[in-house]
Amino acid sequence: MKHEGLKVHISKWLHIERESGIALLQKLVQADSTQGNEKNAQAIIIEELTKMGLDIDVWDPDGNQLKVHPHFASSRHDFHGSPNVVGVLKGKGGGRSVILNGHIDVVPAGDREQWDYEPFSGMVVDDKMYGRGVTDMKGGNVSLLLAIQAIQSLPITLKGDIIFESVIEEESGGAGTLASILRGYKADAAIVPEPTSMKIFPKQQGSMWFRLFVKGRSAHGGTRYEGVSAIDKSLLVLKHIEKLETKRNQLINDPLYSNVKIPIPINVGKIEGGNWPSSVADLVTIEGRIGVSPGETLEEAKKQLEEWLMKLADKDPWFQQFPVKLEWFGARWVPGSVDPDHPLVELLSKNYVQVVKKEPVIEASPWGTDGGLLTEIGKTPSVIFGPGLTEQAHFPNEYIQIDQVFQAAEIIACTLLDWCEFELQ
Amino acid sequence: MKHEGLKVHISKWLHIERESGIALLQKLVQADSTQGNEKNAQAIIIEELTKMGLDIDVWDPDGNQLKVHPHFASSRHDFHGSPNVVGVLKGKGGGRSVILNGHIDVVPAGDREQWDYEPFSGMVVDDKMYGRGVTDMKGGNVSLLLAIQAIQSLPITLKGDIIFESVIEEESGGAGTLASILRGYKADAAIVPEPTSMKIFPKQQGSMWFRLFVKGRSAHGGTRYEGVSAIDKSLLVLKHIEKLETKRNQLINDPLYSNVKIPIPINVGKIEGGNWPSSVADLVTIEGRIGVSPGETLEEAKKQLEEWLMKLADKDPWFQQFPVKLEWFGARWVPGSVDPDHPLVELLSKNYVQVVKKEPVIEASPWGTDGGLLTEIGKTPSVIFGPGLTEQAHFPNEYIQIDQVFQAAEIIACTLLDWCEFELQ
Structure with a gap:
């Protein structure tokens, strides 16, 4: 079978396996995997990897090891009962290896009244599946699994290794992926199928959360002129932050951001x-997130916001006496x-x-x-x-266009053939 | 004994009774009388009125009667266990009657860490007593009781009646005083010893609480330009409200407000x-209070804010689609x-x-x-x-200058002599 024949076979295989792919995605969505509750969803992944015959590695990340790492960010230090899962399809050697990384954790469903369907139902309506995490990013995870399975259905042997990672904690700052890096997983390149709306992002911005405390002085509202309103002072702070964003x-002059209205928003x-x-x-x-450009470090962005807030004192003497207190908290992403000319980008394109x-649209990511x-x-x-629309992530009625899950699987499977290379059996 | 001799006697009597007056105030402060918990403090008042030999009327206001009244405002409809207390010192007739009205309810103590002493301790340090409600307005209530007691110590019979009212619910909008009005209590004039910093207020502003809902449209912070920030829109709303205040x-051209920076603040x-x-x-x-001038009605002020908020649509088309929703809630004060030349104002002066x-400073009240x-x-x-500083009310470390309690008692007692008139026994 020729190279192009293999790709036709992949397309057909995905067509035939459509129902089982949908069923797998639905099962994963129904397994609520909010922070601390990832175990059931990971069990489904383990079952799937077992059927696929991959070498499986399951471990609870070690909080003691992680918490001293400079890039550790999480709201917890204990990951017992929240396993990472890795499955390896070993190649015969001589090709390029790849990590296929997807996170299993999802953000909370939020106010159920804002959902048309139960958030963990995985309800299918008009070729859309609804549910918390279906777009961010269980749909992408299923694309990865389908891509590997499609390749396994071919009469070939891959040269490069495929390392599939189902990690915890992405939504809280990446402790799961950090743990798999520290465990030694590394490859020649990686694909992370976050919901990019099928755009290709060779560059991605980082972000950090900050918290500001703006002080006032209390008084009775009837004599409000005897106090200093922290709400009034906050208006100045918000305007000041807007200027920093501008x-x-x-x-930012990276052409990958040329079509993005605000490349790195605050x-x-x-x-x-x-x-x-x-x-x-x-x-x-006040709580917010500052976008960090692909060309700068977290530390540089931190320092800039810190120094910028100090300048408030020039605008209003109140801030000389009561400087805005800045706290970095919660999640952060490096x-x-x-390089946009990287061979993996070219192959995906x-x-x-x-x-x-x-x-394809090739851009830098907004998150x-x-x-x-x-x-x-x-x-x-x-x-x-x-697959999946960026704007669906984290919101009520999160859904994914089911077709996109299979399209992404096909593109990724074909790219793996090209990237890892293969021999006909 | 001549008129002036009586006033000297009042002054001496208050001096002699200083310790027992302080003890009474301390006992009242120690009886936490936040909304729903007024009973113990009222029991102390009843005990005091009993010792004084007044005709006592104690009743739980009738929520069913009150709640249909157009001037009813409270966060509750049931006042069981929260009695009003009235004590009447009947005059022999031929004089002017007076209501002496003080509220027994206090606002919550708030964050205890911001208090130097326990909020319900009634701790005395350097002639100041500390505690929630000591200024607003148990100090004033004690001034009233001391004034009546001082008068009772004189060898006279008053002509006009003194009606002492210890009411609930002032802090929530006046349901206690409304209940005593509906019960039929009425007089030729009234003194309400709220903490005016010993200023005399013949006019007082009303106020109402409002709540605004400002809508936005959600989006991921990394693509914030795809959403509409309700926080950004709120800045416009706040600026707009500030303009209405101006x-x-x-x-306002009432001379009683000529020394007040912002007579009726929003x-x-x-x-x-x-x-x-x-x-x-x-x-x-957004929650706030709008001051209502002594010359306007609550309805006029309501209508003005409602219409003003509608004008936001001219400033930003967003508000055409999503007008700010306005809700009147919680407390309001008529x-x-x-008349600043009213005889009671003259006598107090x-x-x-x-x-x-x-x-004395004669002004219009800020609340x-x-x-x-x-x-x-x-x-x-x-x-x-x-007595008591306006700016102490509702805040941590609320205190009263004990001397002022006795000064106010003396001024009020002397005014009662003049107002109610008397016969020597």
């Missing part, structure tokens, strides 16, 4: 202050950068054209993924490409 | 929005107005000068009290005058 984005996502309608608020807390019959850790810490250049 | 205050006391640092906030809730040896209901609904013209 400044930082003016400096998003203020939460505000909370005051405790009584007729009192002057004496404290406002930015990552792979070529196979995208063959499958989708259109040119961080575990690809940053893989590229920068794991020394495994990572490209982000997967 | 506009409303420019129209205070935004609370803001809360968004729920995830890296998501675009889709809802912000504004009240008594005259006696203030005799006791304090300075001219509402039960005096609004008494004046406007109860047809009992009310003047607000009491």
